Amino acid sequence: MKKAFVVKSDRCVGCHACEMACKNEYQLEATIRWRKVYQLPENEFGVPSRHFASLACNHCENPACLAACPAKAYTKREDGIVIHHTERCIGCKMCMMACPYKVPVFNEKIKKVEKCHMCADKQDRGEKPACVAGCPMEALEIVDLDDTNLANMRSFLPGFPDIAITKPTTRFITPNLGIQVRGNNNG
């Protein structure tokens, strides 16, 4: 089993509800964001546009955080979810240096690192992750990569760090671009 986030950038409108739903679920520290909505470079798809990708942890197949951690504070579950165990963390921040996606964040209050755990506790109860359930556009989904046939899934969008480093499981649906008519008053 290989649980993965599908980021549907064709549906995402960059409203940040997913980020806030996550923060709301876990009552995170004010400055900590486990999920972030990124605006994609505006000229990436031919014509200028505002498109977005919402990223949390990519629950990589070869997690750099897990390998770098000296305290063995990371494990990867059977279903693929990469979990950070707070009790073992010594706050050395190696995982933060090693992660190509800047996922782990340092919690100044408890002096340990933390990150998205794909709401493993909720999923174990049969519920969806807070971000997936909270997105008003239904632009996030959890799939099992071993068992899915979403035809238009891609493993990266332009600007996403080299996937060969850690083999992230996050998949993307590319934005759709419509026809644009700009006034004949600009160059």
Place this chain on the structure above:
Amino acid sequence: MGEWPVVLFTVLSQMAAGAFVTLWVLDQRTKKIGTEMGSFASLGIALITAISLAVSTSHLGQPMEAYRALSHIGTSWLSGEILLFGMFFALTVIYWYQWHCGMERKFIGAIGASVALLAVMSSGMIYVLPARPAWNNLGPMFFFLLTAAALGPLLISVLFKIKNVQLGKNLYIFASVVLVVGLTNFLLYLSTIISMGDIGTVTGKNIIMNGVFWPRLLAGWLVPLGIIAYTALQKEWNISRLVVALFILTFIGELLGRSMFYETVTALTVFGF
């Protein structure tokens, strides 16, 4: 210098490692180092190693739980580094004890020197991370080894000077070679990462634009090399009066350089952020 714990830990531990190797090599080659001198020097090395390890824990969010850093040997370079420096520390204590009691110390010295080298290399490997393109090469390891090679002999000279023991010119020739190699390596590294494009170029620019870039070059390389060159021209190798200045300049240079190392690195960007 928000990263002062790791700056101090790496510079001090590398200095101790280099000093250990220097002392062992001098001891084995010249056989002229007195018990009191060797004992004093090896004690200094052990103390500096202890301080560096203690300082390193304050880098952690949970210093009192630092022992868990040994949990992932074989996978995490940080675990490996802690293990090796832990072993190295134990060996420096034994080495000092052997000096102190006038015991045979060839083997401990050899093991200690090897562990010292491995420990420094392990420290370097921690930073070889694809997520940080400017570090994702042999750079970190070379920087760390060069720190050890520069500060180790100079530390030994200072310790010897304190006990009024003189050292021959070979040590200073070695030190100047190391400094030249260090400076060259740094400049080559800079040009390499700048030509990498993207993140590498950004990091390179960060380094050059950094406030301590010129102080680091001057204190760490140019002025010490100048001093040694002046001495060489005078053919006056009894430079024990300049040794302390040499050491302090190079030490400051290494601290500045290490702090720049941590400060200037740039990670891969995610969609440009």
Place this chain on the structure above:
Amino acid sequence: MDKKYAITRRSFLRNSAITVASIGLSGSIYEFLFSGLAPVTAAKISDVKKFLNACPRNCYDTCSIVSTVADGILTKVEGSTLSSYTRGKLCAKGYSYTRSIYSPDRIKYPMKQKVRGSGNWERISWDEAYTEIAQKILQIKKEYGSTLPICLNKYSGNFDIMHYGIEGMLTSIGNTTRATGTPCWPAGIDAQTFDFGTTYCNDPEDIVNAKYLIIWGANPAWCSVHSMYFVKEAQKRGCKLIVIDPILTQTASQADLYIQIKPSTDGALALGMARYILDNELYDGEWLAKNSKGAEEFFSYLQKNITVEWAAQKTGIPRGVIESMAREYATTKPANIWIGYGMQRHTNGGQNVRAIDALAAITGNIGKSGGGAQYAQLQTWGFAYYAMMQKKPENSGGKSDRLININNFGAEVLNANEPPIKMMWIACRNPISQDPETAVVNKAFEAMDLVVTADMYMNSTVEMSDIVLPVTTTFETPGVNVSYWHYWLSLNEQAITPMYECKNDVTIAMELSAKLNELEQGSCTFPVSGDLEEWVGKEFNDAIYKQFGIQDWTELKKGPIKAKTGLIAWQDGKFKTPSGKYELWSDEAKKFGHFPLPVYTEELQPNDEFPLRCISAHWKLGINSQFQNLDWMAAINNEPCLEMHPIVANKFGIKDKEPVKMYNDIGYIVLPAKITETVSPDIVVVYEAWYKGKKINVNYTVKAIPADMGKKATGSPGMAFHDNFVAIKKV
């Protein structure tokens, strides 16, 4: 050396090395075995309850919320799955509610500052506050013979029905001055009132049935994200989405066709399309004959005054695009138009809305599922307004309330005479932050004897007040909410006890009434006591019960309920105009000084001195001056920026992220530039919001230019916020 010693040392050394490694290893093995990789067990929570709440903000979506309260603390909010509009989801603002309630910035108790604007606040008791306020009211009454010098400025900070008790409170002390009208949407409301009789939209869930949808000057991706879901669903079912906007917004980025129009020329586009529809006989003559008044006059106007050429030149949109859009709109059935509020914040906003309404009329798209000209609805707002309906006291003085224009508040307060305005009560409003001509508003505040503001945070209006009264959030008090867009009715239960010393505005009214009557019996008719939940119950009437198919409001405790009738606007064809028909020709409009047909009124143009138009659109992380001040929002973005096209940036030598000064003759702001091709080269964009601790407010540069319409339905003309002309320069 002694061999004996050597062996001993070697084994000693070997053992030492092994020991060191073993200690480390066994330490980690010990940790591994005994130090929890076990799942973390939930903390011991004894008492978890769920409550129904509703978001009372000035927002299309007015979400139905389910709150989780553990041991008396609100631990999270979720969207209610019982509403097919909320669909179990909130927006970024909604999800940040816990942070709004427990923000360390919340005002905890009544405070007073001796010198307005000094920041030297001292805590006072509620009794002290009421005493001072009551004494001032009575003193004014004595001096001026009435309470007309007391002015209320209240609007949309909280749209809970019971909060109209604030208006009730002012009524209950006598005749007072009221800031009347609305900054948001009045031009469009008047337009729809002239055309249809009132503003009335289809149930937004019906959007999925459209096969052609034009979103005209609206950005639901940020401002009505639940509707955006239905828009996407419509697209999935084959609807073509057109978005018309000077800014390539997040909504526009989802469009099948995006049209970048010259701002304020929307009426020209609509009329151009109408001309094409007329010429090609694509109009629904049958519908017009049966349901409309003035079609002949309108067509005559089109033939004499409008050409597609002219429309193309006016709007900057190529002729071919206008023609093909006209054809598609007229021939795809059903076709829907969503008219945005941003679009009508111009001097010709009202007329532009009339022209767009006319498009829907001539193509017979009115009164149909999947069709229509959607703007807003007030159909679900037919409450009893029990809290609002108070009597004036016997010895009131003055003839009636004096109405001043909320959109020119500062100037009208200063100009008020016989009697002048001496005291303000501000609630659910932040005029110093949100009004145009900030300097004038400040002057008005300075001229007051007493300013009382009921609010939650130390915002710019509170900073210029004498007394601030801390109020409750929607989670700390009962209430009831409906939306001006969807058709759901949500009860708001009290989920947690009020924080600190905060009170509901109605409680404040009751207690102030008690104090007034204590000082002078009969000076205030507002009830001096009452249970807030009972007050909520009293807001309901038979009309609401019938519309929502319930017998008693307590049924709402099971969940939000949707209106049973009237979900498709004008389906019965009974328009509320004087003629009972859709009025292309409106005599009513003529009465208010407008041309009776939906003609084109020239847009305001920039001049050489201030050549750029600044559009101050709505922001994703806040609603007007709420939410962006929270640290959760600041963690995402804590800096306003000035969006501009690269051509503009190049012209003024401005680089991305560099500070820019945007200025005109009344004010300026300095903020970093954001260079983007998603705004047209004739505009710059600032998103209006209140950033905590930052003195940047786009309204410093906004003049109180009125929109053309608004007086009929709302009492005052609207605000042409987006007719703000500025210049920029590198700092």
